[in-house]
Amino acid sequence: MIYIIMGVSGCGKSSFGTFLSGKLGWPFYEGDDFHPQENIEKMARGEPLTDQDRLPWLLRLHEVIERERRSGSDALVACSALKRLYRQILLHGSTAAAAPTVCSHHHASPEVFFLYLHGDYKLIHQRMVARQGHYMKADLLRSQFEILEPPSDDENALALDIRKSPLEMMLEVEKHIDSLKP
Incomplete structure (x- = not known):
């Protein structure tokens, strides 16, 4: 099973992914590590x-997800995945990029789920202002909220409220994992 931890910058994808990886023993792929240098410079x-x-x-990131999925491994991947199209590209690769209207009707793979970390602008902005050493500026948070398309019911998503503790969110994920067992 693969969980893609999604949400706007500053919602806690990296922290929660690291925490969840430690608890579940699954590898964690930090989406920011896969950005081309030009993207990092632009955001900076x-x-x-x-x-x-x-x-x-x-x-x-699609290549990482596919590699893990094909090998039958469990994994965690952090990626903002703000738009439905982006989530379709993560799942279906260049097919979704080339024909977004066709792929928008594809459902998620049964072994890939999105963990949607959501919270209000004020809370996330406060977190971004307080964090150190990240290239993503707090000024860009508004643009992320403006393009955010929360996952719909057909996208295999579990919404997690970031006002909860990492432990509470992890318990929701474990409950989800248990619900999928035959």
Whole structure:
């Protein structure tokens, strides 16, 4: 099983992914590590990424997800996955990028789920202002909220409220894992 931990920047994807990885013993892939250098430089300058900027990054993450899925491994992947199209690219790769209207009707793979970390702008902005050493500027948070398309019911998503503790969220994930066992 693969969980893609998604949400706007500053919602806690990396922290929760690291925590969950330690508890479940699953490998954790930090999505930020797969960004091309140009994307990192652009975000560091305070410029929001475009869909075109994100495409190579999403395709790299798709390769990681597919490799883990094909091997039958369990894994965690952090990726903002703000739009339905981005989530479709993560699941279906270049097929979704080339024909987004066709792929928008594809359902998620039964062994891939999204963990949607959600919270309000004020809380997440406070977290971003307080964090150290990250290239993503707090000024870009508004642009992320503006393009955010929360996952719909047909996208295999589990919504997790970031006001809860990591332990409470992990218990929800464990309950989800148990619900999928035959």
